[in-house]
Amino acid sequence: MSGTAVVTGLGIVAPTGIGIESHWNAVLEGASAIRPISRFDASGYPVRLAGEVRDFDTKARVPSRLVAQTDRWTHLGLAAADAALADAGVTPAELPEYEMAVVTAASSGGTEFGQHEMENLYQHDPEWVGAYQSIAWFYAATTGQISIRHGMRGPCGVICCEQAGGLDAVGQARRLIRSGSRLVMSGGTDASLCPYGLTAQLTNGNLATGKDAARAYVPFDAEARGYLPGEGGALLVLEDEAAARARGAERIYGRILGYAAGFDPPPGSDRGPALARTITAALTDAELEPAAVDVVFADAAGVPEADRAEAGALAEIFGPGGVPVTAPKTLTGRLYGGGAALDTATALLALRDQVIPHTVGPTEPAPGYAIDLVLGEPRHQRLDTALVVARGHGGFNAAVVLGRA
Template sequence: MSAPVVTGLGAVTPLGLGADEHWQATLLGRRALAPITRFDPSSYPVRLAGEVRDFVARDHVPSRVIPQTDHWTHMGLAAARMALEDASIEPGDVPEYEMAVVTASSSGGTEFGQREMVNLWDRGPGFVGAYQSIAWFYAATTGQISIRHGMRGPCGVIATEQAGGLDALAHARRLLRDGTRMVVSGGADASLCPYGLVAQLSSGRLSARADPDRAYVPFDPEACGYVPGEGGALMIVEDAERAAARGAHVYGEIAGYGVTFDPPPGSDRPPGLRRAVENALGDAGLAPADVDVVFADAMGVPELDRVEAGVLTAVFGPRGVPVTAPKTMIGRLYAGGAALDAVTALLAIRDGVIPPTVGVRAAPEGLDLVLGEARDAPVRTALVVARGYGGFNSALVVRAAG
């Protein structure tokens, strides 16, 4: 079996609809963090978010499906369709049991769920819709993509918060090795509703700063947490030989993956992030010097930023590799964030440019953080790092094919 490659990209993000629209805005360093408009946030300590403001569900989702599903699933369906079109794949032309769907989700359909709970409390159980039982389930997007496109191969969902998008891509790689022809994979989340925001606040990691330019500044001495966002990205992952046989355009190869879990609080064992990074490089058969850019997890929480900066400096050496965190423009998208970083990394490889980190005024000593403006540089290999709340650590290596 040859290497797994990415042949189609789909993205729905606060910076645009479609991978290229998102990419162009990212290269310009545009900020999409702004006051929340999806509900009145005035009574909450966090009032900023990265919202997808130009998304209209009926432009992307069959009308009968819209009332059955959550906003998060609508965006996932749109991203999947974009990815299929970008890959020039018509699902009806592929054997249905050879197509799979693996997505990541951390929050599920909380906006849909909140509406139904309000109906329950205010009006009684007779006013709760039948779709409540499935629309907020974290596997709903996987199921709806599978149904819409007739994909009856092995389907699943991974719930490891921000790390989930990388874990889903790694599972797609396993499915290809087991004989699946094509996998729709990545992640999305959309939990910008009161119910969802309260759940996120419980982590203690969200920024309450009101200035959009300084609310999410990872690695900065004034870092104070992160800003939540919505959206994500889905990709088409295929075996390289099959992709070549049908003349597909290839964005890059999924070359390596590492995953670890942090020890319990109070343990004398170190966090598992370094081991995840080293395992990903080992899986790809690469040395640290082979990596051209790192897309950082960039939590924005000072103690967690110190851990990540220390890991990158230890593995790559002081200022040994350019590091970037374009998520500073849009916030952390949870299950959608790392998948979107993977898409952005593939586009950096395609165009030979590293997107910037915005808002950060000073980087830690030893970290070559790409600040302010995009940096032209040959990029053949990129490392994407992600950490999920609860101790999940994942690292994914993508590189130019061939």
């Protein structure tokens, strides 16, 4: 085996669409999936807009016995994993079980399932609490269920780094492939649009409370006032390149060229944010100079202080306006454990079709943000490499460099 990690399959379950082309077409059209929350009555909450995965038929996509045993975020993850394997043309039963691994990202865990069980406890008594509460809430539930369902018995794990976790999962998948795994299911999903989940998200103070769906989440804009939540994400099939070619893989979306992770210093430290150092480390790992990067898929927190820090890091590394920057996540909201995984899938599609999707919502970068934010319409140009950046609440930073197949 070569030890080079490539992506051969994508499974997308996102507010913008279920399936690769449904999502990708919505992104290129700038079709926002931000709507009033419909999964529960959010009229009494300060945040009433989100990106929901609508028209997801759980019974049609998830085995019936698992529907009652697992939370919605795992339902979305199981569906995405099935789609990714089908896209890759992989039949797990035909591969050595201990050479297949699963590493996913998780942020919220099974909050909706957990909420219902807590309601049973508080409104009735412990006998009303189901046994599956012990696993459905657990942040490793999706990894475990995918592993069991597809007989993937190699090294399995879960990364809990909030929004940055999707890139950290890809980085861990690459490590496993370099150490001998043939195939790794990686990426992540999240689903925390329930009263308990939304209340937990509100505590960081960074959610946007605007009522205009078109302008509530506008990263890098002078009117940025936070971000909107969302659910869903993407699962990716990563394979050793030599093994993928030997089995006759139908397509390779791209290569994982570089990865790095960092952590911000504590508040009040004389050291600056870790993002610039993390991006630089990822480029070093990829053995690339900044000029080789053709597009950046930004973290785009929508919080002025965080946006300013990210714009500053990009200008420091690439020069003022030195690289096109985009943030398709304004169409979906931030998906936490699923967000960076979806950005990675979207970046691979951009490399495939040689087009940079535009950022919907912002009108122009705020004064002092020296970035080339792609606005208005997609930008067609040659793309050989893409940088995906993610930050998670609490100081997590991650960066992945992708190369065209």
